[in-house]
Amino acid sequence: MKEKIPDAHVTVLYTDVRAFGKGCEEFYQRVRAEGVNYVRRELDERIEVEKRGEGVIVSAVCEGEERKFPADLVVLATAVVPRCDAEEISRILKIPRGSEGFFLEAHPKLRPVDTAIDGVFLAGCCQSPKDIQDSVAQAVGAAIRASVPILRGYVEVEPTVAFVNEHICVGCGTCVSVCPFGAVSVEHSEATMARAVVATKAKASELRERKGVAVVNEVLCKGCGSCAAACPSGAISVLHFNERQLLAQIDALSA
Template sequence: KGYEEFYRRVMLEDEVTFIRGKVAEITDRGEIPEEEGKLVVVVEDTLIGKIRRIPVDMVVLAVGLEPQPDADDVRRMLNITCSAEGWFLERHPKLAPVSTFTDGIFIAGACQGPKDIPDTVAQAEAAASEALALIDKGYVEMEPNVAVIDEERCSGCKICIGLCPYTAISFDEEKKVSVINEALCKGCGVCVAACPSKAISQYLFRDEQILAEIEGVLSI
């Protein structure tokens, strides 16, 4: 990101003095004539291993950035994930830095964590490019191993609806059965394992396919 170059430039060109340490106190009580009428920053300089008192005219504090209070509401609305601190999480930090686990929803800027302006602009451009690519394509690629419900065996218990992490399952009030939206399904298999009626199966992972794989492994 060029932070090292920025660090050296401000030291050489702008004559900024950096002190690596921990601020213990900021006080207006001077102990020597040079400190009278000024703010005094008491800091532990970890490079020299000593406590220093630095008289200054002004102290500017860097304010920490926190997630929005309604970030959790947005997370539930859009069905995306958050970190323990409340920042929105990307699908993969290297392979999909602006994508989320919900197709068609992208993140950019400080909603993902504290960022500077160049990083925010670059991420916004990447998110816009990803969205435009979906629009230009004209169709949505779905997972090949999505789940499917056998309506004749479905008892309408709605257990699968509450367990689906992608909100891909809804209930058909007319037929009294659960329905899977294949465009939202990611093939995690949670509903397949939880269905008490065995009405849900998963493409590429049907019982007969899994049993055939087990038999093949055991026969080696």
């Protein structure tokens, strides 16, 4: 505005200013130095806009003081919030969300465009409020990350996945309800039960009495261990992190 109309009077009513991004703090300081008037107010202080002749009057309480600002143009900068269907997308794709409801990256510095779900990448305001420049840069990164498994033709599975002891699993389904990645299910198919009979050397009739056997999809499993912590029978554990191994680590640490 000041570039186009140098003698315009510009007032910014604000509560908090975050000059985020490269060069943005310098831009903010230059704008203030060039005479843009920044007036602070608390979010819960009264503010009203009423028409007066050709323009409007903004009446606002700013840090306890009643102020009036005649204006030709008022711009309302609304908050950036997640899309209304973010919750449903999160549920379908099982992408975790942060406390504000935006999708969560796997790691803010090391994996900024990845999500906890393999093959799902983030770009733009679905992750957090950002400008066009940052959205485009992130989209380039996400496209390149997505092209890696496509060009390679295969994906590597983590070695730390959940493992079910079919001998003691009673098919209660607790692990299914706590798994955040939909990686475990309770099955009662003939093939599963036949496999359990071989694995446990139990009689088929004994196993048939159970509700089923938990089966882990090793491609979906992230090895988070929630199922191992929740299983009432101690029938499921994470490979390389079973109870005995964890206790041995604690013993070694405490020694």
